[in-house]
Amino acid sequence: MKTELSRTLGIEHAIFGFTPFPAVAAALTRAGGFGVLGAVRYTAPDDLARDLDWMQAHTDGLPYGLDVVMPAKKVEGVTEAEVEAMIPEEHRAFVRATLAKHGVPELAEGEASGWRITGWMEQVARNQLDVAFDYPIKLLANALGSPPPDVVARAHDHGVLVAALAGSARHARHHAEAGIDVVVAQGYEAGGHTGEIASMVLTPEVVDAVSPLPVLAAGGIGSGEQIAAGLALGAQGVWLGSIWLTTTEAELHSRALTDKLLAAGSGDTVRSRALTGKPARQLRTEWTDAWDDPAGPGTLPMPLQGLLVAEAVSRIQRHEVEPLLGTPVGQIVGRMNSEHSVQQVVDELTRGFEQAVDRINRIAGRSSQ
Amino acid sequence: MKTELSRTLGIEHAIFGFTPFPAVAAALTRAGGFGVLGAVRYTAPDDLARDLDWMQAHTDGLPYGLDVVMPAKKVEGVTEAEVEAMIPEEHRAFVRATLAKHGVPELAEGEASGWRITGWMEQVARNQLDVAFDYPIKLLANALGSPPPDVVARAHDHGVLVAALAGSARHARHHAEAGIDVVVAQGYEAGGHTGEIASMVLTPEVVDAVSPLPVLAAGGIGSGEQIAAGLALGAQGVWLGSIWLTTTEAELHSRALTDKLLAAGSGDTVRSRALTGKPARQLRTEWTDAWDDPAGPGTLPMPLQGLLVAEAVSRIQRHEVEPLLGTPVGQIVGRMNSEHSVQQVVDELTRGFEQAVDRINRIAGRSSQ
Incomplete structure (x- = not known):
């Protein structure tokens, strides 16, 4: 080829x-x-x-x-703190309420939130x-x-x-x-x-x-x-x-997430702004449903949304809260049904x-x- | 082949x-x-x-x-009149207002609305x-x-x-x-x-x-x-x-619609419920925008939506009201840029x-x- x-x-x-x-x-x-x-x-x-x-x-x-x-x-010259200050309290409350509804535990002392705006x-x-x-x-x-x-x-x-x-x-x-x-x-x-x-x-x-x-x-x-x-x-x-994502070399560090990927069909993804504020295809979860629900506050523009949800996503992943657990993935997830090596x-x-x-x-x- | x-x-x-x-x-x-x-x-x-x-x-x-x-x-045994009666007045008023906003004339005496629920x-x-x-x-x-x-x-x-x-x-x-x-x-x-x-x-x-x-x-x-x-x-x-749709044998009977198809890009379609109540890809127009606008009343389920808009669509087509004029078409419309025979x-x-x-x-x- x-x-x-x-x-x-x-x-x-x-x-x-x-x-x-x-x-x-x-x-x-x-x-x-x-x-x-x-x-x-x-x-x-x-x-x-x-x-x-x-x-x-x-x-x-x-x-x-x-x-x-x-x-x-x-x-130029915009700090993470300044961006943080632009996030409405309504949206922070929605994050807290959604996590509480699913009983998502806090991160342990010293555990850092994985995703930071700084990477962007x-x-x-x-x-x-x-x-x-x-x-x-x-x-x-x-x-x-x-x-x-x-x-x-x-x-x-x-x-x-x-x-x-x-x-x-x-x-x-x-x-x-x-x-x-x-x-x-x-x-x-x-x-x-x-x-x-x-x-x-x-x-x-x-x-x-x-x-x-x-x-x-x-x-x-x-x-x-x-x-x-x-x-x-x-x-x-x-x-x-x-x-x-479902190769044996992938380091997802979450058996629950790997199992979700292996079980998902091609119709189980959604193009949602929940993760970053721009439309990104990912597993559809109760987390994306909450953000895409017209009854909710809706998502914020990039980069605010990513910053808003960073710690929440880390908590969901760390504690493998199954209904909320997702990842970016395409519609071919429907054919990712078993684990193989990259080779x-x-x-x-x-x-x-x-x-x-x-x-x-x-x-x-x-x-x- | x-x-x-x-x-x-x-x-x-x-x-x-x-x-x-x-x-x-x-x-x-x-x-x-x-x-x-x-x-x-x-x-x-x-x-x-x-x-x-x-x-x-x-x-x-x-x-x-x-x-x-x-x-x-x-x-079984449901007449078109009975289905008509299920359409809320709010939706009929929205049709009238949208047509009026764009100055869409009535059909002439004796001109029939093209699309009827009976075909379905x-x-x-x-x-x-x-x-x-x-x-x-x-x-x-x-x-x-x-x-x-x-x-x-x-x-x-x-x-x-x-x-x-x-x-x-x-x-x-x-x-x-x-x-x-x-x-x-x-x-x-x-x-x-x-x-x-x-x-x-x-x-x-x-x-x-x-x-x-x-x-x-x-x-x-x-x-x-x-x-x-x-x-x-x-x-x-x-x-x-x-x-x-843009072949010389096609009988669209609307130069304005043919011109819209020839000019449209692949991003100029939308998957909308405006036409039938079920998601159907079509040219994006001010008509589909009106139905897809969260501020509007939204679409009705099939077959109500098709019945609701049938006469309006006929009026838009008959009078070639350009901003509202559309048709079902796929994303390949972006490559339909000139007219050719089917052969x-x-x-x-x-x-x-x-x-x-x-x-x-x-x-x-x-x-x-």
């Missing part, structure tokens, strides 16, 4: 995997794909350096990438980059618009390709104008932040919009036949995020891809197949 | 087209695809007979089908079938659940395959249990009534759910590469509806399909390609 982009990067399969877990990213790279480590949780540069050291030691010199969250618009602030992302460019990363992805011009230039100076996610052809054109090298077309069915346009329509639109820049198809891809579909739509590779998943993807190619050749009457 | 199903039906390309226009259905059949004529607007059996006579005279003995709307649940009632569909089985139709599709068992049996007695639309694997399994022969997997991005699951995820789920029954991929398909994607996902053919569309679809197969073979390293 080779495209111009996969040849440029020197990988065997044009399968890109986004994951917050170094063990998953490294295993995907070792399996011939391209692991992309999500950096948003590394608020301390030393933690990122430690995990990139680990990646270096476990990728056999094969290529991998890093995904940062760097807003295109700079917000430009200076934090820049500190991450200062670390990252000391490592031989081959691709830098940005989940929130195009990165600033100086970051693109710095990446290019280091020989690092820059990728950015797009939910519409218009976003994709902005990325192309900003000097981005690879556009990830993120369809409606994807986990995490998504727009309204489904992959079947979005992928070829983005390909047309930015050609000859390479496009990766993201959203709805978790099998070899879905890879074949994404590549038939003009993509130079596929970008998978959800599928890795097994890649083997299944490539085998399924070959079968889909056989099938399409039979339909096309290509008898040599 | 041949599959087991296309061979069974004796067609050259596994391209199925749903359309309310006999000229489009006949042209698609003549072009080597399979035209399916939508029957919902034929409340008078003689009108259907007239158009099926025309189809017979213009399809060169090639196969075509009919699409009826037959609710699985029978509502089982007895009307049964009268249509009494006519249809006198013609050599090869496929009977039902847009609203599985048809009643006696209708399935009657179709099979006539050697007619029965198809039904499904928006989830669960729906598809119900169809299989009801003896349906072909399942149309209707993805989120499709025009008309749709569920939440996008085609990339839905198609293989439905294929798995009803195998070995043949599945047609519907939703997001308007190019040869999208056909290749749908077939790679396991479908035995594709089902296209939107793409025909030209089919040529472009098959050419694009071959190119997509070439491309996927290059990626797969099938050097003989």
